[in-house]
Amino acid sequence: MSPRRAAVLRDGGGEQSLRAHLIATAERMISEHGTIGLTVRGIAREAGVADGVLYNHFADKEELLAHALRARVRAVERGLSGLPEPGGGTVEGNLRAYITHGLDLHRAVLPAFAGLLAQPQVLARFADLGGPGENWRDQLIGYLRAERELGRLAPEAPVDAAARMIVGVCHEAVLSLLFHGAVTPDAVPVAPDEVDALVAAVLDGVGR
Template identity: 65%
Template sequence: MSPRKAPALHGTDLSLREHLVATAERLIAERGTTGLTVRAIAREAGVADGVLYNHFADKEELLALAVRAHVRTVGRGMGALPSPGHGSVRENLRAHVLYGIAFHKAVLPAFAGLIDRPKVLDAFAAGGVPGEDWRDRLRGYLQGEVELGRLAADARVDAAVAMIVGVCHETVLTGLLYGSSDSQEVTVEFVDDLVGVVLDGVGGARA
């Protein structure tokens, strides 16, 4: 005879651990992580507070798993990125930049309540799969174009990645820190300028 399912799991195929992660993920997507407590997660999940500690080492582990799940859900919903060798490098890189900005707009608010919780951030980083993060995919794209000869063999891939990721962070974080929605609006001209600097250099330099 199979064990009885907890009442909170009726109508689902999830384990209680999966249900708790899914509940925390949904709360993070709706409210962010600021002020999110074990009690709030347990209440939303329909279980007693102490049940969480039967399935996770601590609340930091649960939060890290939920944030990672949120990031993956956002990524899956944003569609595919261009692959090396298809289309033009300029248009492909433009698509990567727009993707990166939209992705950061969707996920960075979830980290706002974790700035002073390094244990959660460390567990989040440890829970990733190599190559799955957008930064890694951007680097892989550029390196793929180098290998195909569509970018120079001595292209500074890591510097280009740092520049693009930095712009995405700055664009979104400025709005979060200063409460300005205007700073999060990115124009077509700005994206084109960024791609141009990455591919062609800043230009105009004089000795």
């Protein structure tokens, strides 16, 4: 987009339109190239605006990157299968679906987060953008608590601990691929039989 076109976007749609354009541009750059080396100048050039324009719409680079990172996560989530509802199907099958969803999500977004480890302010801003119950971890905890209320898990089942176990496996599996430079669209961080083993390990502790 040329600077002239960006100005038209700003004037025709209001300030929020150009702000959304900048977020979408940064999100696309993260999707295509990751976050390492991502600069304000690079985002501005890709968006077709002067460098200083970004600071008319964001307090700083960290705010823009946090919003772009959130947009990237949401884009990945839209491409994944929906999560099962409590009370439907079997707990075993539903947990497999949650674990597979989590592995696919982490495989897609963790490289972007890893590129920002040296910029903790971006990650802190990103964390502040999410509302309660929005992310996969919160949805997993909510699902397990609901199943406990429905009586499909033991009344005293430590579901928060079970969720931490599942989240930890997803983190560890994808981080292992990342450290070996093997995070690719077709990489499988955990084999299906290992997912089954994780489900069994969780339910041995919380199943009726």
